[in-house]
Amino acid sequence: MKRIKVYSPKTKVADIIFSKPTLLSVLERLNIKLGFGDSTIAQLCEEYNLSEVLFLDICNIYADPLYNPDVENLTGNDLNILLEYLRTSHKFYKTKYFPIIHNQIHKLLMGQDSSNEKILNKFYDDYDKELHTHFEYEEKILFPYVKSLSKGEKLSSFSISTYEENHDNIEDKLGDLKNIILKYLPSSYSQPLRLQLLENIFMLEEDILCHTRVEDKLLLPLIIKIEKQLK
Amino acid sequence: MKPYSNKVVIIEPAEIISAGLKSVLEEEGSYNVIKIYNSFSHFKNVWREENEVDIIILNPKSLRYDELENIKNLVPYRDTIIVAIISGVYNENSLRFFDLKMSIDAPSESLIKELDNLTKNRTDSAKTDEHNELSVREKEILVEVAKGLTNKEIADTLNISVHTVITHRKNISKKTGINSISGLTVYAIINKLVDISKL
Numbered sequence: 001m002k003r004i005k006v007y008s009p010k011t012k013v014a015d016i017i018f019s020k021p022t023l024l025s026v027l028e029r030l031n032i033k034l035g036f037g038d039s040t041i042a043q044l045c046e047e048y049n050l051s052e053v054l055f056l057d058i059c060n061i062y063a064d065p066l067y068n069p070d071v072e073n074l075t076g077n078d079l080n081i082l083l084e085y086l087r088t089s090h091k092f093y094k095t096k097y098f099p100i101i102h103n104q105i106h107k108l109l110m111g112q113d114s115s116n117e118k119i120l121n122k123f124y125d126d127y128d129k130e131l132h133t134h135f136e137y138e139e140k141i142l143f144p145y146v147k148s149l150s151k152g153e154k155l156s157s158f159s160i161s162t163y164e165e166n167h168d169n170i171e172d173k174l175g176d177l178k179n180i181i182l183k184y185l186p187s188s189y190s191q192p193l194r195l196q197l198l199e200n201i202f203m204l205e206e207d208i209l210c211h212t213r214v215e216d217k218l219l220l221p222l223i224i225k226i227e228k229q230l231k
Numbered sequence: 232m233k234p235y236s237n238k239v240v241i242i243e244p245a246e247i248i249s250a251g252l253k254s255v256l257e258e259e260g261s262y263n264v265i266k267i268y269n270s271f272s273h274f275k276n277v278w279r280e281e282n283e284v285d286i287i288i289l290n291p292k293s294l295r296y297d298e299l300e301n302i303k304n305l306v307p308y309r310d311t312i313i314v315a316i317i318s319g320v321y322n323e324n325s326l327r328f329f330d331l332k333m334s335i336d337a338p339s340e341s342l343i344k345e346l347d348n349l350t351k352n353r354t355d356s357a358k359t360d361e362h363n364e365l366s367v368r369e370k371e372i373l374v375e376v377a378k379g380l381t382n383k384e385i386a387d388t389l390n391i392s393v394h395t396v397i398t399h400r401k402n403i404s405k406k407t408g409i410n411s412i413s414g415l416t417v418y419a420i421i422n423k424l425v426d427i428s429k430l
Contacts, residue, residue, distance in 0.1 A: 115427040119420040176414030
């Protein structure tokens with residue numbers, strides 16, 4: 001079933017942010033400066049030399065979990081922009097979200113029950129390692145392959161089916177962490193720290209879900225399409 | 232997502248009736264008749280705790296009076312829906328512990344409709360169940376999971392089947408909202424079910 005697009009080129013950029021604040025992170029990752037007044041998406045894309053179709057697809061994927069983009073009109077150049085977007089996205093997770101959550105967990109657990117501190121820190125550190133392995137795989141194996149595709153070449157060392165095998169769920173353990181922090185840690189732990197931590201986990205989770213949707217619904221189909229063209 | 236199909240057991244001496252029930256239920260799609268028994272005693276003898284069952288449809292004639300009175304305790308799961316399938320005259324009072332009484336003459340659509348209502352109520356109440364406390368058995372299993380034992384090892388230690396261990400683990404995750412082994416380990420430590428030195 002084809003779904004109606006939520007946003008169109010004539011939508012004002014400010015309006016998409018008001019309707020879906022998570023999209024702020026998309027602007028940030030595409031290096032779009034705030035203060036754009038009443039610019040529409042079409043105007044903004046022209047100014048930043050972005051593909052309108054790609055920008056709209058990303059925004060619509062963020063806004064609507066069931067939105068299915070049509071990659072027919074996307075090109076190798078779009079693949080390149082998408083790649084930069086995903087790279088920056090990884091950088092943000094690694095330099096912003098993960099360290100913040102990591103520090104907040106350490107701070108929250110400090111000075112109370114030492115078993116809880118030890119086991120929960122270990123839980124998060126292990127998860128942190130998993131995330132880094134996951135990202136490293138994409139950056140070292142997948143992204144160079146995508147880069148070659150965007151230039152019209154095809155590295156023979158890689159096939160998209162191995163990627164799909166390795167692409168495991170990274171948001172599952174965040175669900176566990178949410179439950180632990182919200183429901184099971186005794187009420188003696190600092191309430192303000194706990195609330196801040198939870199807010200950050202919710203934000204990260206939402207962002208990772210959108211990020212994964214961009215990979216699954218935009219990146220993968222586009223790779224497959226371009227692979228076929230190069231055969 | 233694949234829709235859940237309710238597991239049904241039929242206990243009915245007349246083969247032609249049980250076969251008819253089976254075909255009516257399975258045609259509808261959300262019911263799956265996993266086993267047919269011709270007597271209640273046969274069912275009791277061979278049924279194992281780890282075999283989940285959502286609905287038992289039985290002919291009350293296959294039960295003794297004391298079994299009728301005690302029917303809720305005789306089935307393996309407390310929340311199993313018990314349906315009496317009745318032919319001829321019956322004593323209303325003797326069937327008061329059944330969740331549903333259906334006459335054999337009733338149209339098949341009404342049986343499905345009544346069952347749909349019952350199963351729907353049950354899933355709704357399971358969702359809003361506030362008592363998510365783990366059972367003693369579930370806690371035992373959780374401790375073994377936290378220690379890093381595999382399902383097979385847990386089954387051997389507690390002398391139960393692997394299938395039972397898996398069912399318990401599913402319920403533990405459903406109740407706690409925690410799915411990963413490392414997350415369950417954290418839960419076990421925080422709730423002091425196991426000491427960190429034992430891991």
